[in-house]
Amino acid sequence: MNGLAMLIPVALGLGCLGLAAFFWALKGDQFEDLDGAAARILIDDENDGPA
């Protein structure tokens, strides 16, 4: 029973962390261009590209 007192806040805290990360990504326009993000990984020499 005492375990619960610790485990529940931990579980909720981790969940909130994930939710906060998602909101941060949403705010940071990470979901603006899903196709582009998928394709960008294939550009092999990005060092030569524009900064």
Added chain:
Amino acid sequence: MTALARQAGQSALETTVLVVPGMHCAGCMAKVERGLGGVSGVASARVNLTARQVRVEHDPAVAMPVLIDALSAAGFASQPRGQELTPPSSAAKPLLAPLAVAGFACMNVMLLSVSIWSGADGSTRDLFHWLSAGIGVPAIIYAGMPFFRSAWGAVKRGSTNMDVPISIGVILATGLSLYETVRGAPEAWFDGTLMLLLFLLAGRALDAAMRDRARAGVDALLRQAAPGAMVVTRGELSWLAAPDLLAGMIMRVAAGERLAADGEVISGASWFDQSLLTGESAPVRAATGDRVLAGTLNLENPVDVRVEAAGQGTTLAEIARLMDASGQTRSAYVRIADRASRLYAPAVHSLAALTFIGWMLAGAGFYQALVHAIAVLIITCPCALGLAVPVAQVVACGALMKRGIMVKDGSALERIATVDRALLDKTGTLTMGSPLPDPAVLEALPADAAAVAVGLASHSRHPLSRALVEALAARGVRPADLADVSEEAGQGLRALWQGRVVALRRPEAASGIAAVLEIAGQPTWLIPFADRLRPATGAALAGLRALGVEPSILSGDNAAAVAEVAQATGLTGQSAALPQDKQAEIVRLQAAGHKVLMVGDGLNDGPALAAANASIAPGTASDVGRQAADLVFLGDSLDAIPCAIRAARRTMRVVRENFVLAIGYNVLAVPLAMAGYVTPLVAAIAMSTSSLIVIGNSLRLAGAAR
């Protein structure tokens, strides 16, 4: 580059957004970003592939044409993004945050609920209920907002939609659960309510994401045509966009350009292709003093045109007004989900009321009767019903998009599934819409003559030259090495090949469209150009008939040209139809009880496309045609039409199956709820099972477009 960026950073940077419709892969992205990054004064360039746009941060000194030139050097056509063409904001994005919140809350509450179901009781159960309430209530308020808002909007208008029973169910269930939690009762419904919201939001988000994607494709096509004209003022040339043109201005229209306004030719003479406007396939000659119309294509020589009517005054704008007036069939259409909910919502609410009255009459207390009535509302909350339509349509649209058919919205699939008559435009729809060289003559050309022809034609932007290069390049002909190439506007091209004079020019006697290839010391070749039927037209028309859709031609072209195509395709046809005639023909068929599919591309088809029950346009269509059509297909083949109808009919079959599954679940669950046997555990299991079955059934559509 970094030095430049720093230098540019000192003055205020300007941001320009360019539309680049031709980008489609990682290689294109890299080329575009590097091409722009190499321009001095550009600080950064970032591609958005979904929107087919590139956002450039640059020094204000760098003008738009420099950026456009840099892109065309990289091999991409681009246009500045017009204000009025700013893409509509995404429909899916506002749903992502509520979806995430519902997912988070649902998982945590479900975890707590599982312990309650497995036998936690006493103070542990109360603690878990309070925790669930703490997580659930704010999450339900936030994640339920899209539904509450839409339901409130419907109620205010005095109508109802799917969101009304959802909102009532969610609010009542949350209220009851809170009450039970405060009372320390054994059951609370936070888990079921959150799961309901999660499933419904997932369905909505999917539906919206599909629409966003299709719209992005169509928008990219639409933004390609940015009409405007080179205007001559006191001997100087400047580019003006179409809305800025005024009567009295003089436009210089190069060969291969479309006119941006109606006007009178004041110098020069040329042939004009009016097929976009009238459907007439034969080019029309206009010399000094003749009237030419906006939207027509200048085929031959540069001409100066004095603008007589621009913007709202043009023939083009006239057609647009006609279109506005003819979208009524479309707006009167009620989507199948809304039709279902019109029947469903009253049924659910009267069942809940019946339960309440029944338990009251049976002598159960007010509280107990209310609990049972709310259980009925929760169990009938149209979870699977809400997924029944969007999931099926998303899967089908995804399958169609892979095949190059873009569906502009879900209701298009519902409407196209019911058609039984198809009217096809001729020029640009049954045919390719542009003059192509006669394949028989190309076949007969000797290899060296063909190489010379490609070599010459590749130096010109004339539409015939470009068609010739495309056709010969497709046959694997490589251009010959030529020297001293010169182009004389309106006459043709001239060059030296192995010391001999070669020329590609217009024939002296102008009968129809043709080009003459001359090589000194060899016989001259006459290459006739004509508009040709699209490939696999016969098979596509047979496919339509097999689906019970009777096709016929409805063209604005002259009777002889229509008769020729009618004979080749075995269709009956109506010729010389004005835009209003086409619209009237559709209204006549609709009055006779037919559901009409219009397939067309031109401006002149716009009103008909808007008036028909459903409409399809080829990707090569005018922007008006693409905008008015429900579906746009890429590629040349007309196969897309029977394919789309087949896929739409399969989708509707699956949607109806989904309804049966969802309602079947209610038929089983509602009596249990009315009798008071439904616990939160039963509700959770029933809800998720029925949703999964509906999703599984919809996934069968993945191969629908094959």
